[in-house]
Amino acid sequence: MRAKLKAFGIPLLLIVLLIGALFFHQLLQVKKQPHPDWSRSMPLNYTSEERPVSFLGEEALFLASNGKITGFSLEDPMGSSKGSTLETSVTRGYPFWTDGNMVIHFKEGQIISTQKKEETVLAEEATDISTTKNTIYYWNNDRLFSLDPDDLSVTEVYRFSGDILQAYIGDTGSAIIQVRIDDGHAHLFYLT
Numbered sequence: 001m002r003a004k005l006k007a008f009g010i011p012l013l014l015i016v017l018l019i020g021a022l023f024f025h026q027l028l029q030v031k032k033q034p035h036p037d038w039s040r041s042m043p044l045n046y047t048s049e050e051r052p053v054s055f056l057g058e059e060a061l062f063l064a065s066n067g068k069i070t071g072f073s074l075e076d077p078m079g080s081s082k083g084s085t086l087e088t089s090v091t092r093g094y095p096f097w098t099d100g101n102m103v104i105h106f107k108e109g110q111i112i113s114t115q116k117k118e119e120t121v122l123a124e125e126a127t128d129i130s131t132t133k134n135t136i137y138y139w140n141n142d143r144l145f146s147l148d149p150d151d152l153s154v155t156e157v158y159r160f161s162g163d164i165l166q167a168y169i170g171d172t173g174s175a176i177i178q179v180r181i182d183d184g185h186a187h188l189f190y191l192t
Contacts, residue, residue: 097131130167139164
């Protein structure tokens with residue numbers, strides 16, 4: 001028995017140690033930075049006392065905090081960014097949409113468009129809003145609406161059997177709608 005262990009065990013142990021050493025060496029190579037000052041993150045020179053609400057638009061990242069919306073457009077892939085600021089306050093905890101000039105957001109049960117500090121009510125009654133760079137959905141209880149940011153036209157998309165809890169929108173405009181069935185259950189609907 002001892003002869004078989006020496007014959008197979010020692011070479012098997014050496015092979016496992018060799019594979020472990022190669023794995024560890026490759027792990028160190030992957031973690032190695034290409035340059036000592038290189039980083040995977042980019043400083044945006046932005047500070048806020050509270051956690052900002054973010055929106056990723058077509059050409060910029062927008063952060064809303066303390067009554068201002070700050071936009072950062074990346075000019076080159078290695079990190080230089082250009083900032084712009086809109087003096088518009090959005091409701092904390094609710095998404096917003098902006099193109100850098102106009103802001104569409106939820107405020108006190110209404111959908112508001114703000115441009116050059118002028119507010120226009122787009123929808124009198126709304127429960128919540130969900131946005132992506134090309135799509136804006138808002139809802140009032142069980143009715144889902146789509147808002148076109150180009151011409152501010154509103155179309156009713158669908159009327160559900162229960163109240164809408166949340167809408168999760170993908171980049172292509174398709175969405176998953178969460179609809180309340182009762183206090184403990186909800187159904188998910190997929191819209192294309």
